[in-house]
Amino acid sequence: MNGTAEPKLPQSDRVRPYASIAVLGAGAWGSALATVARRAGREVRLWGRDAAVIDDINTNNRNEAYLPGIALAPGIRATSDLAEALDGAEAVLLVTPSRTVRQLCAAIAPLIGPGVPVAVCAKGIEEGTGYLMGHIAAEVLGRRPVGVISGPTFADETARGHLTAATVAFNFTYPDRLSPLESAAARLAVSMSTDSFRTYISDDLVGVEVGGAVKNVIAIACGMMTGAGFAENTRAALITRGMDEMKRLAEALGGQRETVTGLSGAGDLTLTCSSESSRNMSLGVQLGAGIPRAQCFDGKPVVVEGEFNAVTVTDLARRVRVSMPICEAVREVLHHGGDLNATFRKLWSSPIQSEPRAMDILLDHPSSWAPLPAQEIKP
Incomplete structure (x- = not known):
C-alpha cells in the first residue's frame, strides 16, 4: 500500500434503472423529459389535459402547441387518463405548474404503489404554508420516496438533444446510506441519462429546491x-x-x-x-x-x-x-x-x-x- 486512494470505478452496471416512467404534464418541459426518458430506453407514458396535444403526440410524434418544430422521441404513449398513465409505472415525474402540485399529488396518491418514487419537476414555494414542492408532495403522498429534478434546462434545447445537465435530488434514508446504489436518486439518475442528458445525484433536497x-x-x-x-x-x-x-x-x-x-x-x-x-x-x-x-x-x-x-x-x-x-x-x-x-x-x-x-x-x-x-x- 502506498497510501494513494484507489480510483473510483463507475458502478452503473450495479444500479437498476426504472423500466417504466410516467410523466405527468404534457407542456414543454414534460414533453422534453418524456423524450429524454424514452431516449434512455424507458417505457414512457405522458399525461396531459389537452386532448389536441395528446392527439398530436400520438399521431404526429410532436407537441406543436408547446415545442413547435421539434420531433419527440418515438414510442411515447400520451393519454389524458391519469390512471392509464400511472398503470405499471415504476417512477413518476410531476411536471405541472407549481400551484397545481398539491392537487395533482392528491389525485395520484391512490393510483401508485407505496414504493414508487415521485420526482417533482416544478420550481417554487407554496403560498401560505411556505412549503417547497418536495415538501408538499411528501405531505400528501406519505412515505413514498419524493425528490426533484432541477437544473439549467430550457425545454426546447433538451428536447432537441443539446448537451444538458441536471440534478436528481432525494433525501437519503438510513437504508439509502447503507446501499446508495439502491436509492431512488441513483436509480432515477441512471434511468434518465442519455448521450445528451447528464445527471448528477444529490441528497440535499432543500438546497436544490431553494435554488x-x-x-x-x-x-x-x-x-x-x-x-x-x-x-x-x-x-x-x-x-x-x-x-x-x-x-x-x-x-x-x-x-x-x-x-x-x-x-x-x-x-x-x-x-x-x-x-x-x-x-x-x-x-x-x-x-x-x-x-x-x-x-x-x-x-x-x-x-x-x-x-x-x-x-x-x-x-x-x-x-x-x-x-x-x-x-x-x-x-x-x-x-x-x-x-x-x-x-x-x-x-x-x-x-x-x-x-x-x-x-x-x-x-x-x-x-x-x-x-x-x-x-x-x-x-
Whole structure:
C-alpha cells in the first residue's frame, strides 16, 4: 500500500434503472423529459389535459402547441387518463405548474404503489404554508420516496438533444446510506441519462429546491435592469448577490450552501438570467422597458413562475428572518406598485457590507448621507 486512494470505478452496471416512467404534464418541459426518458430506453407514458396535444403526440410524434418544430422521441404513449398513465409505472415525474402540485399529488396518491418514487419537476414555494414542492408532495403522498429534478434546462434545447445537465435530488434514508446504489436518486439518475442528458445525484433536497425557486425572481430583476438600459456589469452583480440570497435561505432551511454553487443553483441562475428564452427574464425586460404588466407578452396570459415566487420567496424569507433585498425589490415593483427606478436606486445605495460575511462590516452608503436628486436612473 502506498497510501494513494484507489480510483473510483463507475458502478452503473450495479444500479437498476426504472423500466417504466410516467410523466405527468404534457407542456414543454414534460414533453422534453418524456423524450429524454424514452431516449434512455424507458417505457414512457405522458399525461396531459389537452386532448389536441395528446392527439398530436400520438399521431404526429410532436407537441406543436408547446415545442413547435421539434420531433419527440418515438414510442411515447400520451393519454389524458391519469390512471392509464400511472398503470405499471415504476417512477413518476410531476411536471405541472407549481400551484397545481398539491392537487395533482392528491389525485395520484391512490393510483401508485407505496414504493414508487415521485420526482417533482416544478420550481417554487407554496403560498401560505411556505412549503417547497418536495415538501408538499411528501405531505400528501406519505412515505413514498419524493425528490426533484432541477437544473439549467430550457425545454426546447433538451428536447432537441443539446448537451444538458441536471440534478436528481432525494433525501437519503438510513437504508439509502447503507446501499446508495439502491436509492431512488441513483436509480432515477441512471434511468434518465442519455448521450445528451447528464445527471448528477444529490441528497440535499432543500438546497436544490431553494435554488430553483429563487432563481426565477432574480431573473426578473436582471430582466428589469436590462430592459431599463443597464448592461453586463449590472447583471453580473445581480446574479452574484442573488446567489448569496439563495445560499442564506437554503442554509436557514437546513440546506447546504455548497448545493447552491451547483447546477440547481448557480447553473440554473446563470441560464435563466442570461436569456430572454426565460419567461422570467423576458417579463423583467419588458417591465424595465416601461411596458405595463397587462401588455407584456402581447397581452397574452403567460404564466411566469417568478412573478408568483416573488411573494412566496420573500414571505418565507421574512418568516425565517433572512434578508433578501433583490427579491424584495422585485416584489415591490411587481406587487406593490413600486417605481422600478426608485426601487433599484434604493437597492444600490443600501449599506455597504463585507464579502465574505465573516468580516461582519456594515457601513452607511455615502448616497444615504444626503437626498439624491429626484430623477430617473441613467445607465
